[in-house]
Amino acid sequence: MQKGNRYGLHRVIAPIGHLPQPADKIDNDTSKIWDNEILIDVKTLNIDSASFTQIKEQAEGNKEKIAQIMLDIVERQGKHRNPVTGSGGMLLGVVKKIGEALEGKIDLKVGDKIATLVSLSLTPLRIEKILEIRLEIDQVDIIGEAILFESGIYAKIPSDLPENLALSALDVAGAPAQTAKLVKPGDTVLVIGAGGKSGMLCCYEARKRAGVTGTVIGLAHSERSTNRIKELGLCDYVFSANAAEPVPVMEKIEEITNGQLCDVVINNVNIQDTEMASILATKEGGVLYFFSMATNFTKAALGAEGVGKDITMIIGNGYTKGHAETTLQILRESKTLRELFIKLYA
Numbered sequence: 001m002q003k004g005n006r007y008g009l010h011r012v013i014a015p016i017g018h019l020p021q022p023a024d025k026i027d028n029d030t031s032k033i034w035d036n037e038i039l040i041d042v043k044t045l046n047i048d049s050a051s052f053t054q055i056k057e058q059a060e061g062n063k064e065k066i067a068q069i070m071l072d073i074v075e076r077q078g079k080h081r082n083p084v085t086g087s088g089g090m091l092l093g094v095v096k097k098i099g100e101a102l103e104g105k106i107d108l109k110v111g112d113k114i115a116t117l118v119s120l121s122l123t124p125l126r127i128e129k130i131l132e133i134r135l136e137i138d139q140v141d142i143i144g145e146a147i148l149f150e151s152g153i154y155a156k157i158p159s160d161l162p163e164n165l166a167l168s169a170l171d172v173a174g175a176p177a178q179t180a181k182l183v184k185p186g187d188t189v190l191v192i193g194a195g196g197k198s199g200m201l202c203c204y205e206a207r208k209r210a211g212v213t214g215t216v217i218g219l220a221h222s223e224r225s226t227n228r229i230k231e232l233g234l235c236d237y238v239f240s241a242n243a244a245e246p247v248p249v250m251e252k253i254e255e256i257t258n259g260q261l262c263d264v265v266i267n268n269v270n271i272q273d274t275e276m277a278s279i280l281a282t283k284e285g286g287v288l289y290f291f292s293m294a295t296n297f298t299k300a301a302l303g304a305e306g307v308g309k310d311i312t313m314i315i316g317n318g319y320t321k322g323h324a325e326t327t328l329q330i331l332r333e334s335k336t337l338r339e340l341f342i343k344l345y346a
Contacts, residue, residue: 004034008149021122028078028124030145038148039097045140046171047089049270050294051082052138067130081121087293088120092167113157115170137345155324168345169327172198175291176205177323183209193268194218195225202266203234246276253281275300282311291316
């Protein structure tokens with residue numbers, strides 16, 4: 001076997017010298033693997049929410065058009081990086097082969113079911129056939145193969161949870177895990193996009209970390225997602241609003257908090273132009289975490305400057321230490337949330 005680079009530089013075709021994620025094209029030939037790669041027999045792609053929303057809109061909800069868009073992306077780039085959003089997703093599959101340099105050094109063996117915890121936007125991927133597209137949960141079943149680099153992180157699929165449930169949760173594992181790190185007892189927390197997949201998990205973790213002296217506020221958009229988060233009982237206040245309209249959101253948060261605003265704001269939405277609503281809801285010296293890949297960080301930086309807000313804004317790193325364990329534990333702890341996730345995603 002050829003000796004590979006830890007970060008997958010050996011797979012980059014153009015431009016040479018770039019890492020696989022920003023590269024325009026990478027080598028997705030899976031007929032041979034390098035000594036530090038893991039070959040995966042892919043079963044399901046869990047497409048990033050912002051990416052899948054954009055693709056659905058471009059295809060006008062037509063499954064055949066969605067499939068063709070995805071195939072074209074992979075054909076051009078050797079990976080699934082949405083050219084509009086720049087984001088990818090992650091995958092569920094079975095370990096097919098392990099490079100000789102990794103044998104005995106990792107806790108995997110051929111036949112293990114895993115979810116990759118690195119983006120499809122950097123993962124060499126070959127799609128032989130698209131079998132099924134599940135529009136409501138951003139999942140696509142395929143026949144295909146993928147490569148995980150030596151630096152790539154993954155999670156073994158637990159035996160006590162359904163596979164698609166674990167995949168859906170692990171896709172957004174960074175959000176609740178970062179929430180656990182950011183929220184302190186007594187904090188007032190706003191979760192924007194509270195009725196979505198990552199939003200519900202963040203509400204649970206915020207409630208757990210803020211405690212009885214804290215306050216959790218959920219902002220949802222549709223009537224369905226608003227009712228969903230109300231029924232879960234994870235928030236002290238739930239309201240419906242368009243997060244792309246910052247002034248009404250700010251006024252509602254001022255009303256709920258008696259003008260104090262929020263210590264921590266978590267933005268999980270998959271639409272554009274929600275930066276200012278998030279900024280205006282955050283109190284001076286507070287923390288704003290953008291998990292959404294639809295975020296425009298230029299708008300966020302200049303927007304905060306424009307309204308004179310001295311706040312800490314965190315880019316939504318999908319990885320934080322222990323994020324997979326934190327997220328799966330939520331589903332084990334909360335029967336209500338687990339049953340809802342099974343209904344929606346499994």
